[in-house]
Amino acid sequence: MACNAPRQVAAAYKTLWERARSNATHKARGWTKRQYKGLDKAPQFTALTVTLNHKRDWSLGQNQTVSIGTLEGRIRCRYEGWSRHLEWLAHTAEHGITLGAAKLWQDPITQAWYLLVAVEKVLDPQALTQITTIKGVDLNRRNIAVESNTRGKCRFYHGGHQRHLAERAASIRSALQAKGTRGAKAVLRRLALRERRLNADTAHCVSKTIAEPHAMVGLEWLKDIRNRTERRHSKQASVKRRRTNRKVSSWRFADVQAKTAYKTRLSGGVPIWVDADYTSQGCSICGHTGKENRPNNGLLFVCAHCGHTLHADLVAARNISMRTLLIRQDWVRTGRLSAAPEASGDEAKAARLSRYAELRWSPDASSVL
Ligand SMILES: [Zn+2]
Known part of the structure; x- marks a missing residue:
């Protein structure tokens, strides 16, 4: 975990520098006049997930179990998932898949824990x-x-339905923003999450087809x-x-x-x-x-x-x-x-x-x- 800290900091700064550099080129080409402010002060870090390295902090075991390193030692537990994902995890070699770092995340509403595993698939020359x-x-x-x-x-x-929902959400949002009370802000946060899920779902459905x-x-x-x-x-x-x-x-x-x-x-x-x-x-x-x-x-x-x-x-x-x-x-x-x-x-x-x-x-x- 200590080893991951500098890595995470470096990754965060790398993104910020990339944005600053592209902002500089965009300014030079006259595409924007805005100055990038992301590097003016130190970025805030909020950890909603834990990054785990494969084979060191997490590994797959027999019978659909996963072993995860925690501050209180190693824990071993069963996992569930979509049948095709399970098949990939069970037979990584046959599918040409390499497992990478994973992120541990807890759903704030259902309290369920999710292990988000990075999967790499090399392009088959065939x-x-x-x-x-x-x-x-x-x-x-x-x-x-x-x-x-x-x-x-x-x-x-x-995406007609999706656009309709986005339009409706936008009008609700502006009404709530005008109200500005604490309750309104809480509703706004919930709405933002719902819209994000909706967008992600649409993107998943379209790209799947x-x-x-x-x-x-x-x-x-x-x-x-x-x-x-x-x-x-x-x-x-x-x-x-x-x-x-x-x-x-x-x-x-x-x-x-x-x-x-x-x-x-x-x-x-x-x-x-x-x-x-x-x-x-x-x-x-x-x-x-x-x-x-x-x-x-x-x-x-x-x-x-x-x-x-x-x-x-x-x-x-x-x-x-x-x-x-x-x-x-x-x-x-x-x-x-x-x-x-x-x-x-x-x-x-x-x-x-x-x-x-x-x-x-x-x-x-x-x-x-
Ligand atoms: Zn023509």
Whole structure:
């Protein structure tokens, strides 16, 4: 436990420094004017979980038991779980799984103890030969996700119900904030937890459907999504704009992406990250790229050059699926897989973008892998 203390402090500072550094680059590029304040004073530490190292502080025993090191010595107890998780834990070698550090956490309401085990799964080199589907996933404000495979099959995850609940929660929240009493604050905290669970559940359901075995799933590399979407905070911001701001910040794209990536990997697929530039502005038929392809920034994509008209999110999903296909072809050719856009400078990125501009949508041809 003493050994974990400096590790935890270092990890906390590493994240803060990363944020400070990205803030510096964003400021230099003029994306934001705000100064990052996270390093101005020492971060507060609240321990709601205990981190346990595998084989030292925790280990699995026979008959579904786990041994955990505590301040009062080692304890051994039975555990329960979802059948598939139990199967993975029982046969780690067969599933190509390595166990890592675990976190011990107690549910404040049910008082039940949870051991959250980090699981690592290496990519099977055989996976390349077994891929049968290639798809792209577009995440945005209107729909939770839109996926399309290279054969033209698509699926929309509307999230209408989820959005309705978020809207309702937001109006309740503003009413409670206006009230400001101690009771109101307690309700607010409970509401926040409930909303977090709801968001997590939606993300789990959507990503579970997207992830499938033998699929290469392309996701957008959205490190700067919050800066990409236009935001206005001043008093001049219209009600509509403020509502959009709320939706943007409350819906966590990164969460859906992370869940999709790990579920894909666990189900035997390969998650891939591709550049997000111009995915919703490029025509997948003629290649014409530009803001004018999105009249009034609306739902519809209308190519200014060839007139190709389609749902804008579907265009984005198709573009992502084609970029994923390109990565797959590079993988076949060179034997090297670049699972995420390399940060090797603007030149390499420009080269990638010009290759993307050559891509054309043809569902029949692209089904030949
Ligand atoms: Zn076009």
